[in-house]
Amino acid sequence: MAEDPARPGQATVLLTPDGTVTGWSDGAARLFGRAAAAAAGTALTDLLGRPGAAEPLLVALKAAAAGRPWSGVLPLSDEGLPVACEPMTGAGGRVQVLLTVSPPRTGGLELLDEAARRAGSTLDPHRAAGEIVAVTVPRFADAGAVYVLERLLADDDQPGAETEGSAVVRRLAVALADDDPREWSREFPVDEVIVYPPGSPYARCLAAGDMVEFGGDAARDTVAGRTGRLLDGIADHVSLLAVPLAARGRTLGFAVFSRKRGRPPFDPADRALASELAGRAAACVDNACAYRREHRTATALKAALxxxxxxxxxxxxxxxxxxxxxxxxxxxxxxxxxxxxxxxxxxxxxxxxxxxxxxxxxxxxxxxxxxxxxxxxxxxxxxxxxxxxxxxxxxxxxxxxxxxxxxxxxxxxxxxxxxxxxxxxxxxxxxxxxxxxxxxxxxxxxxxxxxxxxxxxxxxxxxxxxxxxxxxxxxxxxxxxxxxxxxxxxxxxxxxxxxxxxxxxxxxxxxxxxxxxxxxxxxxxxxxxxx
The missing domain is CATH 3.60.40.10 (PPM-type phosphatase domain)
Structure with missing residues (x-):
């Protein structure tokens, strides 16, 4: 298998459902340090040489073998690498799995530039927020979401009043790297309006206008009262950041980034990058919300005229x-x-x-x-x-x-x-x-x-x-x-x-x-x- 010229540095491996290598690209040879001839017929778990990598890889292969695409971050390097597993049908109807490993996480400046370019290309608040989380997951975080104050988006201009210290926000976008992100999206749908009580990490983030880092029990507390079999998975997200979205001297909402066990928690450099990402998101969402308000006013005025x-x-x-x-x-x-x-x-x-x-x-x-x-x-x-x-x-x-x-x-x-x-x-x-x-x-x-x-x-x-x-x-x-x-x-x-x-x-x-x-x-x- 040759390296995909459109994605330099990308590694692709073709596997049987049990993880035996049947195809090996040039990128895989460079990433894993083995030539294609040496890798063929060998179990991929034996080639990784990294403790803790085999178990999550087998989970990914099992999902793909069952016909469900899988994406996430696997511990194939010190920081983990984004991996995607796609089910395929080979000759004679045999089931195969195409495993794609993306290059190591890009630098902060490159991530910021891409986020600004993609989010700045639209004047729709949902699309702007969606572009931000799409850039950050899974390269920077295992999950990301953008929440905006409901009073800035309410069509009737009179949203429900916020009790003192609480946060009434609408989820504009969410992205998750998991074995079935569609299930997570059903549990945390776009456009859902949520009230976070005073003292919650998100309410504190809005009230103070500062980043809040939390995890463990605090992460579970943010979804207290909800039901669903996936909520237990929240406990796996051990490092979370709530980052305020601030533009023109006011706080519009917040962005959330989280990392799961097996991936290094957010360090000071990551927190600085998260703050910069939130700044890009805030500027784009602010412009989009301003356009939305003006467009809505113009539409109503035009109808009246x-x-x-x-x-x-x-x-x-x-x-x-x-x-x-x-x-x-x-x-x-x-x-x-x-x-x-x-x-x-x-x-x-x-x-x-x-x-x-x-x-x-x-x-x-x-x-x-x-x-x-x-x-x-x-x-x-x-x-x-x-x-x-x-x-x-x-x-x-x-x-x-x-x-x-x-x-x-x-x-x-x-x-x-x-x-x-x-x-x-x-x-x-x-x-x-x-x-x-x-x-x-x-x-x-x-x-x-x-x-x-x-x-x-x-x-x-x-x-x-x-x-x-x-x-x-x-x-x-x-x-x-x-x-x-x-x-x-x-x-x-x-x-x-x-x-x-x-x-x-x-x-x-x-x-x-x-x-x-x-x-x-x-x-x-x-x-x-x-x-």
Missing amino acids: LPAEVTAPPGLRIAHRYLPARSGVGGDWYEVVPLPGGRIAVVIGDSLGHGVTAAAAMGQLRVAAHTLVRCGFPPGEVLARLDAIAQELDAAQFATCLCLVCDPATLRCEMASAGHPPPLLALPDGTVRHFAVAHGLPLGVSDEEHPADHPQVSATIPPGATLAFYTDGLVESRMRTVDDGVARLASALVASQGGTLEETADGVVALLSDQRGHDDIALLLVRPEGP
């Missing part, structure tokens, strides 16, 4: 489409507000920024706009008052907005704009033109010395025409100018105008589908009902 169901008044048909950007949170929005006398108000707006701050500002402007039009203010006055509100927001946001009030009985419209793209009017004869509107400054741009002017104009929707309101995500891109985008929208309106208004909306979106992704897109179509 999604346009509500639009009801058209008698005499008008209305179709609308809202296509969120593939990433981030935008501030596009629109409202159709019923008014006394059968009239309606259409308000459409677009934040000039992105993210949670922009969306929150637009949410406030949207509520204000809805209230102002319901109070009967004309469009120009609505925008003037919105401009004053925009300047008082905690997070100043420039925004465009257009407000229109329409009487379905006469199709007469009053309209004002604050820097928003003018609506398009698609006529039954196949021509398209801008619907008359005077341009005003965007909201939030003016000040007391230079107040913004939002002139109000009047216009009438011709019978059979389609009035299209939109945000710049539908017409603006890095590939073309706004004028080119408006021209494409006009062509799409003409090409899609033959069917119902809903079909027209679908057709426009389909024809301009290459615009989707970089920015939110809002489209609202209004068409008078036919005779």
